[in-house]
Amino acid sequence: MMQLDEWQDDGPGWHRADAIVRRVQAPAFPDREVLVEDHGAVADGATDCSAAIAGAIDAVRRAGGGRVVLGAGTYLTGPIRLFSNIDLHVAAGATVRFIPEPERYLPPVLTRWQGVEMMGYAPLINAHDAENVAVTGAGILDGGADTEHWWPWCGMEEFGWRPGIPAQGDDWEHLVEQVRQGVPPKQRIMAPASNLRPNFIEFYRCEQVWVQGVRIVGSPMWEIHPVLCTGVLVEDVQIDSHGPNNDGVDPESCTDVVIRNCRFDVGDDAVAIKAGREDDAERVDEPCRNVVIEDCAMTMKYGAFTIGSELTSGVRDVYVRNCTIGGPNLWYGLYIKTNAARGGYVENVYVDNVAVTELRREFLSCNFLRGEGLEGPRTPTVRHVRISNVRVGRARRALHLAGYAHSPIADVHICDSTFESMAEPDSIENVVGLMLTNTHSA
Structure with a gap:
């Protein structure tokens, strides 16, 4: 990994996550x-x-x-x-x-x-x-x-x-x-x-x-799916369901979501943040924003913290902290899924204090060339990703980042992290502003 000497964090910061948690409280009932x-x-x-x-x-x-x-x-x-x-x-x-x-x-x-x-x-x-x-x-x-x-x-x-x-x-x-x-x-x-x-x-x-x-x-399908909701709290939930498309929690086009103290053993993504798909999402035009994931454990199957692939209306301000993930059947850590068919934007993603035992693929994966790849009328944008205090025991790679020449992945900062046993070197294509500070890989 390339090392740079200075860590800069000019984004909204973790105080925004704390504010979201304060806003999202359990409702009171008669x-x-x-x-x-x-x-x-x-x-x-x-x-x-x-x-x-x-x-x-x-x-x-x-x-x-x-x-x-x-x-x-x-x-x-x-x-x-x-x-x-x-x-x-x-x-x-x-x-x-x-x-x-x-x-x-x-x-x-x-x-x-x-x-x-x-x-x-x-x-x-x-x-x-x-x-x-x-x-x-x-x-x-x-x-x-x-x-x-x-x-x-x-x-x-x-x-x-x-x-x-x-x-x-x-x-x-x-x-x-x-x-x-x-x-x-x-x-x-x-x-x-x-x-x-x-x-x-x-x-x-x-x-x-x-x-x-x-x-x-x-x-049958996704487990917990709030759509166009405001103020969503999912806590202390255990999900054990290995069927097809069995995502754990899929907040879609929601505002202010907190997912905490949950355990996921699922057949697809553990948490998948979504914002609608293609033409229909452009009609509705509601992003997903202000999502906090904390104190959770994920063991299988695809992405632990996924954004997409239905994200045409955009996702922003996502905060992940104090989680444990990994296992022989889990593929990715932070998994951002989009391409020219889906488009949309992902910005302001923060990950801190995550311990990973084992992954089949990458800790951070964002590949615009997946799926439909270059085909499609939309231009995805991914920028401002902050990762800190992450330790990964075993994986294929630490990073797989592939943007477009006309829309590179931008402003990815990783600090104070260790990637211990990586089978292959990082794969980086069309990325600008990648900064790694006090980060080690073997």
């Missing part, structure tokens, strides 16, 4: 508690509790808000819709097991699928245009997805797809074509008779969102 058992739920793992859970939520809503409690036992249910001033509390010893029958997740609702708005299968837990809404507790949320249910739709044999099973590829192309034709989102009907899997927990246009304590397993 002192009211309703047990789903009082509305007919039977936690025997065999009785359909959908109506009982909905009845308890409705009772709390009509009373002005409060906590809906699922006590010890196993509850079978279809999708759960939440509303303002409601905390869905899954107590210790409780398991909420979602019935993996697609017809249960109809009628279709407004959602985003890989950054594109559409009318699709309802997320397993969802809220729209709500304030003060939460999913809390020490229980388990089981999405019921496996190689027999939901996952085969991805089209990969390792997840149960076989010839004759409809896969999502054709449906995705149909959705993209509707966007090109200017079809409004509420007319992009992608359920039923399509195979675009629902996300697990999705908050759409909500304020003061809180997910706390629960363990998530068996997700």
Whole structure:
């Protein structure tokens, strides 16, 4: 690695992360508690509790808000819709097991699928245009997805797809074509008779969102997906779900997000910060900004802290600190994904005090030539990345940075960091303002 003598940090600094954390607080709820058992739920793992859970939520809503409690036992249910001033509390010893029958997740609702708005299968837990809404507790949320249910739709044999099973590829192309034709989102009907899997927990246009304590397993798609939200707190969550596209937390086009004290063992990116995709993102035009990730542990599979690849509307002011990552099946540390098809900007990314055991690829990867590469009408911009106090035990490389000649990656500073056992030299192409201070690699 090239060493420069002077470390300069002229960006907004870590005080902005502290300010975000102060702003994003858990919402308060009225002192009211309703047990789903009082509305007919039977936690025997065999009785359909959908109506009982909905009845308890409705009772709390009509009373002005409060906590809906699922006590010890196993509850079978279809999708759960939440509303303002409601905390869905899954107590210790409780398991909420979602019935993996697609017809249960109809009628279709407004959602985003890989950054594109559409009318699709309802997320397993969802809220729209709500304030003060939460999913809390020490229980388990089981999405019921496996190689027999939901996952085969991805089209990969390792997840149960076989010839004759409809896969999502054709449906995705149909959705993209509707966007090109200017079809409004509420007319992009992608359920039923399509195979675009629902996300697990999705908050759409909500304020003061809180997910706390629960363990998530068996997700059909992305696990926690706030979209166009303000004030999102995800804390003390454990995610163990190795299915296709099983990202952990995907804040998309959100403002003020804090993700802390979480453990991720997932089938895709642990945290993936997003801002919509291509033409549809340009229509909505909402960036994702002010995201803090702290005191988390990531063990698999692709990126620990990912920005993109749906980031056409831009991502800025991201802060990662005091995290541990790494394992034989984790690929990247900080992974910034864009190209000429996606475009967008990434700026003001801070990483501090991260310990890494092992990565299959790079700690920092940002390669404009990936995927569609040079093809596409957009010019991505990545600038102002600050990395400090990072220790990586083993990886393919410390850095893989590849910008364009007409849009180089700019202003990347790394200091006080050690990359102990790198299999290959760094790969650097079209980067300006790369500064490394007190940083060592072997």
